[in-house]
Structures are given as C-alpha cells and as structure tokens.
Amino acid sequence: MKYVTLLFALFAVSACDFTKRLDTAAVVKEMKSKQVKRVLPQDVVNQVDTWGQEIQAKKTSKLDSATKALQISVRVGAPVILKASFKDAKMIQIMDALDYSLSQKQVIPPSIQKNTAGDSLYYFYPSETGKITVLGFAKNIVIQNMDRPLIK
Structure with missing residues (x-):
C-alpha cells in the first residue's frame, strides 16, 4: 500500500507543470487596468x-x-x-x-x-x-x- 501511495504522489507531482507559473502581482495589475471604470x-x-x-x-x-x-x-x-x-x-x-x-x-x-x-x-x-x-x-x-x- 505504501508503494501505491508513493507511486500516486509521484504521478500527481509530475503532472503539475510549474514552468508556467504566473506572477500574481502582474496579473492583478493587468486585471485592474482592464476593469470597467465609472465616469460620473x-x-x-x-x-x-x-x-x-x-x-x-x-x-x-x-x-x-x-x-x-x-x-x-x-x-x-x-x-x-x-x-x-x-x-x-x-x-x-x-x-x-x-x-x-x-x-x-x-x-x-x-x-x-x-x-x-x-x-x-x-x-x-x-x-x-x-x-x-x-x-x-x-x-x-x-x-x-x-x-x-x-x-x-
């Protein structure tokens, strides 16, 4: 059972692609710049x-x-x-x-x-x-x- 859990954990980690990690600060800034603004x-x-x-x-x-x-x-x-x-x-x-x-x-x-x-x-x-x-x-x-x- 240990080997199955270890094999499953290795498979799950290998499935994750960490190369496409986004800079969250830049993403938040871009989202705010594209936000609809209100002009009175x-x-x-x-x-x-x-x-x-x-x-x-x-x-x-x-x-x-x-x-x-x-x-x-x-x-x-x-x-x-x-x-x-x-x-x-x-x-x-x-x-x-x-x-x-x-x-x-x-x-x-x-x-x-x-x-x-x-x-x-x-x-x-x-x-x-x-x-x-x-x-x-x-x-x-x-x-x-x-x-x-x-x-x-």
Whole structure:
C-alpha cells in the first residue's frame, strides 16, 4: 500500500507543470487596468472646465495644437454669426442670450453648456473685442482623454 501511495504522489507531482507559473502581482495589475471604470457626468464637466480654462489662458498660436490633440471644434465670432453654425435649438437659444447680454454691455463669464442630445459640451468665453469663442467637446473623446486617476 505504501508503494501505491508513493507511486500516486509521484504521478500527481509530475503532472503539475510549474514552468508556467504566473506572477500574481502582474496579473492583478493587468486585471485592474482592464476593469470597467465609472465616469460620473460631473467628472466630465469638471474636465471640460479645466481644459477650457487652460485653452482660454493660452495664446492663439497654442490653441491649434491643444484643439487638435483633444479633437475640439473651435468657433469664434459674434453670437449672431455663430448662431448660423449651430443646428441644435438649445445652442441657438444660448447664442441669442449671449447676443442680448453683449448688447446690454453685461459681463459674460465663461460657461459650459450641453447640447440637446447631451453628447457634446461647449465651453463659451468672451473676448475683449465682443466676440465669443466656443470650444466644442465630444463627450466620448473627453472620457477617453481624461486623466486615469480621475476615473473611479
């Protein structure tokens, strides 16, 4: 009986292949990197606000490189002219409101607005010449380019 038990134990040990042992720390790290992340709507708005402020602070020459990297659409002009470039009813109303505010000589702070569908965010800021700059961000591109530590 001893020989049978010993023979069985040797067979069991020889059947195990220890050459393909995985590094568990590396496997855990890879699993966490592929884990589905949750992005809250407020996180997206905060990221657009951060990028919009950075772009607003930069000079016009640096605006092109920033907008290409993040695939941002840029529109600059008087609200009446910009109104024609939008097809979304909500954005047209916003352009009308901006035009009225400029005609009343009101101070217009930078703001973020969503389109009707909610798939794009727009960062508005005025210039000293009375023109409005509109930065258009696609929501899915924002999520792809967000800092990874911000994603929960």
